[in-house]
Amino acid sequence: MKFRRVRFKNFRLLRDLELEFSTSDEHPLTVIRAENETGKTTMLNALQWALFGNDGLPDGGDLYRLHPIDWDESQAKTVPIEVELEFEHRYEREDKKTGQWIENTEVYLAYRRTTETIVNPNQWNRATDSFDLMRKSDRGFTPVPGGELALRQILESNLKDLFFTDGDRALSFITSEISVGEKRKRVQKAIRDLLGFDILQTAISHVRKAGAEIRGQVKEAGGTDDLQKVAARISDLETKIADAEKRSDTIELQLSQMAVDIDSVEQKIAVASAKGDKEQLIQELRSKRDELASARTLLDRVRRDHSALFSQEALPTGLLSEYVQRAGAMLNELKAKGRIPRTAIPVLQERLELGVCICGTKLEPGHPTYEHIKALIEEQQQASETDDRLTNLRLIANQRIALLESDDEAWGSGVKKVVERRNELEARIQTLEGEVKVLDAKVDELPETDVAFLRDHRRKLRQTRENLIRDKGINDADLRRYQQDKKQADEDWATLSKKQKLSRRIQSRLTAADDMLAVIAKSYAAIEQSEIPQVSDYMNKYFLEMIVADPQQNAIIRKAEVTSSYDIGVWGPLDRYLDPDRDLNGASRRALTLAFILALTEVSGTKAPNVIDTPLGMMSGQVKQSVLRTAISHSTQLVLFLTRSEIRDCEEILDKEAGVVVTLSSSAHYPKMLRNDPGASWRKVLSCKCNHHQYCAVCERTGDADNSALSLRK
């Protein structure tokens, strides 16, 4: 990378300035001659702003004003600020046809701009800057997509500390004004930045972050199947626990409400019961009525029995006892007289069958005796039926007479039983009717509160409460089980996480990440261990080259070194350690820091400009020349901001090595130091192409015309 051209607009004193840089390999040096207060540091910052934005400005740029301090607000409150840097980038590519590496060079234009609106002399508001990177082609400059990013790729790394070196600031590597630790950090940072260590560090950071994300995925994804199952189980249990807890709360609430309801019902029952249990009375009444109905039914039956008494045989027997006795006596008399029953028929029939009469007469059919006996038998048989009935009546009469002697069989006995039964039943009915009447009255007196309904309601509530208590018991048991299961699952998770922390897939990724991290870390260590000695060696080489002409320092300095702990040290005779800030003179300290920067550039292999502000200050004579030669010989492109005093004694070197020499002048120096009126209403930096042998109307300073070493350039 080489700078080709830069243009500044309203960047502090650089109101309208354009410079060109030497891009020649033979003459890599560009000298920008500028006295103090002529914008050297401003230009350094402007170049850094063009490439790095606000990061390139001192202290992040927030407090760093970009617009000219003497801006005429009457013209515009808002100041447009631009820096336009044209550079070339050289790279190699492989020709696939020939297999040869071909060097290509692209020309780019980095264009950064912003505006600052002036609020008051001490306050302004800066707009967000915009940046464009354009590539030069046959059709002119065309925008490169992703300008900032593309620029970073071209710059390869954050090299601003290397590209742009403030000679005074570079001394911070060795100054005693800061702590050893801070110096080490700066040296370490410079080395790491320049050698690409930051890329490795970024890579390490990225890999570590990726590893962390992968480990995070282990938690999310569960890692292994077992872990996933445990995770699912834990999730399921957590849901169940939440549900069970919610259910428990709901049941508690319901139980609480149930207690209130039951208490309310019990109070109503107590109030109603104090006045009597209507339902119980009704039940009693119903029972009494049933009993009464039953008694009445029995009474009806007994009434029928009573009625039946008038049909019973005992009544007429009693009433007709005289008739029965008289008839009985008559029949008994007939019996006694043998009138009943008749017994001659069997005897007569026997005689007919024997054929011989009792008197000895032979009985044969047709015989008058035989026929007489036969007619007598028929007559006797006819009269016999009545005799039989009379005989039967005699027996019956006698039986009735006997019955009349028995009280048990008498009609009165039956009447007695029926009457007693009737009396008993009627008394019972009367009692029951009275009891029913009393109960009716009690029931009528009771309030309408339905105690039975309340009791039934209470029973249902109690049943519901029992169910709830049972449900709660079950639910609480479930909850405890879930919690125990959850605890076990948590333990399983912990155990499995330890044993199988990563799933196979993620494990492999994590292993890859760890491997990558190990590779990078080892590479980093290897590079650091190998590169630091190289930097140290180059620094030592360049430093010794630079101070070789210094008899004072050369006599005592034997070696400069960057230690593994990032200390820049110098060793004297007998390997005695020398404190760079205390034991070296100003020239040597600048030489040492420049040697360090050039060594870093060399080791990094970076082909980049070194823009160094006042590198030769505090140097004199041969030391200055040797420093300049060394710097030129080891730079791809060297841009030096030099004052006239720095250039002094180095003119020949510059004549030989400088490809471009530009002189900057500040209009503010007119008329005190600047001879000619620049014609500018406002302070600004002017440029001309005068070299260290020339002066012109723009840069002529007081006394230039009298300086025989200078000539007027027209």
Added chain:
Amino acid sequence: MSYYNPFQSQELRIPEAYREEVNRFCQSQTDALAKTTPDESPFQRYVDLWFLAVCLGARKGKRTKVEKPHRFIMGEILSRDPHRIELLELIAISFSGEPWIIDKPASVIELANELAATGLPEVLGLLGDGPAKPIWNLTDGLLDLVPRTYPHD
């Protein structure tokens, strides 16, 4: 078991003059809708009242001619209560002094109807004789007629 009933073709009669009153005291004759009880109508059937009237008429020893008879039923009804057949024959034997009167069922029933005509006023008198319901009046009256077996003695 069937029982010999010599009176089954004979008419049982009461004087028509007592018919309505007799009806009052017979449950079988009262209007069902009136829901009379045994206390009001002590006799279940007509024949029950008639037979009691025969008994009381016999006790009176007087026959009363039935000028305007009410033939309320045939003698067949007596088959259900054989003792009544026997008692009617014993009454007839005793009342007539002639045992073989039983061979003349018509005469026996005629005697019974005339005795009933005598006894009916007695029965009706017993039913209405007293402050109580007819059944109690009758019961008390009959118990007086059979004092030897009065249960409350």
